[in-house]
């Protein structure tokens with residue numbers, strides 16, 4: 001390993017001078033200021049700063065009482081929620097195992113499993129006021145397929161949000177490119193008072209990820225009829 005260039009960036013060299021994909025990933029991690037910041041501040045992932053920056057812009061975390069974290073591994077977003085709202089009940093789900101986080105009920109299961117929504121809501125003990133999804137499908141290296149697979153997760157997360165959120169609640173989700181087709185955006189606008197897209201500074205420029213922040217859930221018609 002040697003230091004190259006005038007900025008003191010770490011360069012990782014492979015034996016034959018060929019830079020493999022994993023070496024490029026390692027080089028990027030070593031040089032990433034958000035990775036260093038996360039380590040210094042005790043966050044498990046640089047992703048934590050995406051939520052922090054979105055909250056600085058849209059102010060949805062403070063006052064949250066029940067929060068769902070979809071695709072939580074390794075746990076940066078849940079840590080941010082717990083630090084901002086220490087009294088909030090938080091439930092998270094991921095395909096991967098996650099080390100315990102105080103105050104967070106963690107489920108290792110597929111969110112697409114039919115039992116997932118009820119499992120999460122039962123553990124939360126009531127309607128969430130914030131549903132967050134940072135889920136991303138494993139990439140297969142074909143950009144259009146990768147985007148479609150992740151948008152499938154986004155749509156499932158959105159469906160879950162509108163079926164479970166308390167009125168006035170917030171849905172925050174990673175989306176690919178500009179956030180799906182016009183029909184999907186229209187559906188979000190029909191259900192929330194405001195729908196905004198943002199790319200926080202910590203989201204890598206080369207990444208096609210964006211975030212949608214939908215605030216002021218209008219509630220379900222059937223709930224209004226039941227009152």
Ligand SMILES: C[S@@+](CC[C@H](N)C(=O)[O-])C[C@H]1O[C@@H](n2cnc3c(N)ncnc32)[C@H](O)[C@@H]1O
Nearest residue numbers: 045047071074075076077094095111134135136
């Ligand atoms: C970008 S990471 C989340 C990072 C996290 N927000 C943090 O702050 O540490 C995306 C996660 O989505 C999870 N994921 C993808 N598909 C899923 C599914 N069907 N059910 C549950 N989790 C899923 C992946 O396993 C991965 O851990």
